[in-house]
Amino acid sequence: MSEDFPKTEVEFDRRFHREQACLDYLFQLRWPEGFICPDCGHAEYWKSARDLYLCRKCQKQISVTAGTIFHGVKKPLTLWFKALWWFSTRKSGVNAVALQESLGLGSYRTAWCWLQKLRTCTIFPDRKPLAGQVEADEFYLGGERSGKRGRGAEHKCKVALAVERQGRKLGRLRLQVIADCGSAQLLPFVKDNVVAGSQITTDGWNGYNGLESDFIHHRVLSAQSEDKESVLPGAHLVISLVKRVILGTFQGRFDPQYLQRYLDEYVFRFNRRTSKTPGKRFWRMMQQAVCSPPMANRQLRLAAT
Ligand SMILES: [Zn+2]
Secondary structure, eight states, rough: OOOOSSSSSHHHHHHHHSSSHHHHHHHHOOOOSSSOOTTOOOOOOESSTTTTTEEETOOOOEEEETTTTTTOOOOOHHHHHHHHHHHHHHHHOHHOOOOOOOHTOOOOHHHHHHHHHHTTOOOTTTOBBOEEEEEEEEEESSSSSOOOSTTTTTEEEEEEEEEEEEEEEEEEEEEEEEEEESSSHHHHHHHBOTTTTTTTEEOSSSGTTTTGGEEEEEEEESSTTTOOOHHHHHHHHHHHHHHHHHHHTTTTOOGGHHHHHHHHHHHHHHHTTOSSOHHHHHHHHHHHHHTSSOOOHHHHHHOOO
């Protein structure tokens, strides 16, 4: 598919200030080769109202937003596009207060729900697994004090981490909430996210026993298990960055059921931190938005009540 996205905010505003332009863009993303009926595969259609397409063969009526995160939204698509533009192109994204004020949304809760929907479009199923030199580690978030394995850790959220090392630089990142720090959680996480045969560095934790069968496994043992900085410098840096963002944004209080989405957003930004084309992030998220199942607002609102 050809890459088609605004390169600057000025270009964005010029292009997407009308509802029809947004609908046309969604149509192009959904059916780059032309309309195809999702039920019978027929290519001919009648166009009825605004965004309704009627299959000439099976008569099915299809809205261009059906099957996308925009299905059934009440606010104009121009506002949703603007929200997605800010979310995807700004270095630190956009928070619910700013979104509510800038777009004139009715409530903080509405803005919060919008952001939750947008976060579901930050992970792409076709992303390539990590490769080369990779550091793997796990850490805790939330509770009274975030830290490493230790007393009181049972009330905190556990997160598995894998990050590529390219010399002194960091490559791509993966973060996943895990139920515990045992090998039943850690081994599948590494195997799902890293190409077999890669070099994995971990600390001496026995949860990584067994990586040897699929990877070249380096264990770095330090005299002090808390001495992360010298043992796994990449993982150490990422952990401190994630804590600063997540705990800073939510003052340490977040609903654990939404933590994975916050981590997904973090990974989305981290893995594109050096990108010179912010508009491309908008395009990638839009691609994801048109194939995301709509989410029930009720489900989204649980944590806001
Ligand atoms: Zn049809």
